[in-house]
Amino acid sequence: METMNAQHIEVNEEGYMKDPAQWTEEWAHEVAREYNINLTDKHLALLKWLREKHNEGVALNIRKVGKSGLVDIKEFYQLFPGGPLKISSRIAGIPKPVSCV
Amino acid sequence: MNETLDTPVTAKAGAAVKKDNDTVKKVIIICSKGTLEDVYAALIMANGALADGRDAKLFFTFFGLDAITKSKADHLHTATVGNPSFMPGMPTMVGGLPGFEAFASYMMQKQMDKMDIPHVTEFIEMIEAGGGEIYACKLAADMFKLKKEDFLPEVKDIITVADMYALADGEGSHFIFI
Numbered sequence: 001m002e003t004m005n006a007q008h009i010e011v012n013e014e015g016y017m018k019d020p021a022q023w024t025e026e027w028a029h030e031v032a033r034e035y036n037i038n039l040t041d042k043h044l045a046l047l048k049w050l051r052e053k054h055n056e057g058v059a060l061n062i063r064k065v066g067k068s069g070l071v072d073i074k075e076f077y078q079l080f081p082g083g084p085l086k087i088s089s090r091i092a093g094i095p096k097p098v099s100c101v
Numbered sequence: 102m103n104e105t106l107d108t109p110v111t112a113k114a115g116a117a118v119k120k121d122n123d124t125v126k127k128v129i130i131i132c133s134k135g136t137l138e139d140v141y142a143a144l145i146m147a148n149g150a151l152a153d154g155r156d157a158k159l160f161f162t163f164f165g166l167d168a169i170t171k172s173k174a175d176h177l178h179t180a181t182v183g184n185p186s187f188m189p190g191m192p193t194m195v196g197g198l199p200g201f202e203a204f205a206s207y208m209m210q211k212q213m214d215k216m217d218i219p220h221v222t223e224f225i226e227m228i229e230a231g232g233g234e235i236y237a238c239k240l241a242a243d244m245f246k247l248k249k250e251d252f253l254p255e256v257k258d259i260i261t262v263a264d265m266y267a268l269a270d271g272e273g274s275h276f277i278f279i
Contacts, residue, residue, distance in 0.1 A: 062152055063219060063227060073230035083154035100149055101218050 016089070016096050020054065023093030031091045035082065039091075043079055046070050047092040054094040060085060061099035126273030127156035129265070134279060135167035137177040137206055141213070143168070143279050144224045151231035158268045159228065160260075162238035165279075166245060169237060169252050174221045178206040222253060229255040234268070236260045 009027060010018040017023060028047055032039045039047075049068055053060055062085050066073035080087040085097045128150045132143035143159060150157040167173040181187055181196035187205070188196075195201065210220075219227065225235060237252055237259045249259060258264075269276065 061217065062148075062231070063217070063223075066227070066230070073227055077151075077231050081154075083152060085152060086154070100145055 014090075014096060017093040020051065020093045020095075023051065027093065028091050035080070035087055035091075037080065037087075037091075042071070043088075043091075046076075046079065047088065050088060050092040051094060054092070059099060060089070060094075060097055061101050063101065123155075124273055125150075125155055125275055127158070127269070127271065128275050128277055129158045129160065129269050130277045130279065131160045131162065131265070132165035132168065132279045133161075133163045135164035135173075135177060137179040137209060139279050140165065140168040140177055140221060141218070141224075143277075144221065144228065145218075146277060147228050147233050148224065148231065151228065151233050157228065157231075157233040159233065159235045160238060160265045160268070161236070162241045166237060166241055166247060166252075168221055169225065169235060169256050170247060171251060171253055174225070174253060177221060178202050179209050181205045225253055225255050236265065236268075238262075238265070 009022045012018060015031070017027075025044065028044070029039055032043070037043070046065070046068070049070055050060065050065070053064070058064065062073060062076065065071065065076050065085065065088075071079065076084045076088075080091075085099075089095065089097055128146065130143050130147050132140060134140070143165070147157040147159050161169050167177060179187070179202070181202045182193060184196075196205075214220075218224075229235065235253075235256050237247070237256055239259050239261050242248070242259050249256070252259075268274075
């Protein structure tokens with residue numbers, strides 16, 4: 001079993017958290033640093049929204065995030081450069097997105 | 102990185118942050134067809150590249166220009182004649198009946214709506230928002246007598262073949278032709 005940081009959170013081979021319930025803000029900050037992202041309140045609000053939607057069973061895609069009312073698609077790319085949904089999902093402790101759109 | 106928590110991240114939208122060992126850093130997608138499924142293939146691949154942290158440029162030429170022409174972009178059709186994969190077993194003549202192609206295209210678009218796939222113009226907006234660039238082919242635009250104002254606002258420029266090749270400058274660029 002792969003683990004990350006002192007909290008011994010289990011992650012899969014791509015670094016995605018196995019149990020989203022283990023998520024903490026400290027975890028988010030630590031993973032975000034790997035991407036050279038310093039989490040702001042805006043990032044955190046979006047991470048919480050992603051976690052809520054995941055808990056509701058919504059299959060997330062970039063378009064839905066763009067309609068979240070929190071950010072538009074352009075801002076989303078700016079907040080998480082280099083693959084916004086993929087990276088934000090990992091930081092939010094939810095599974096890697098599977099949508100092609 | 103010396104940024105503090107108060108400093109917003111200001112990286113360029115869509116800037117590729119791929120690891121060095123990624124061989125596909127940029128895709129240049131040339132779309133020469135105006136049929137619904139071909140245009141969607143181009144859009145999905147471009148958007149998918151951006152969403153995965155890769156750079157994407159789209160170059161529309163010949164009938165592909167329909168996809169970026171204001172009056173046509175959201176009214177593309179799928180071919181019901183000369184398309185053996187479309188309803189196998191159906192006589193070709195049926196596919197040619199008046200209104201059949203429009204009906205089939207409507208059904209296909211409806212199915213895509215159900216799958217939460219955006220219409221062409223919204224898709225192009227998404228690609229631009231993600232840092233993708235959209236171009237029209239100069240020769241084809243001249244041939245169809247289309248000007249910059251006939252195209253969607255996201256179309257960055259009307260460019261030559263030489264300009265299109267220049268988009269591929271840099272390592273890890275790949276061409277996809279549709």
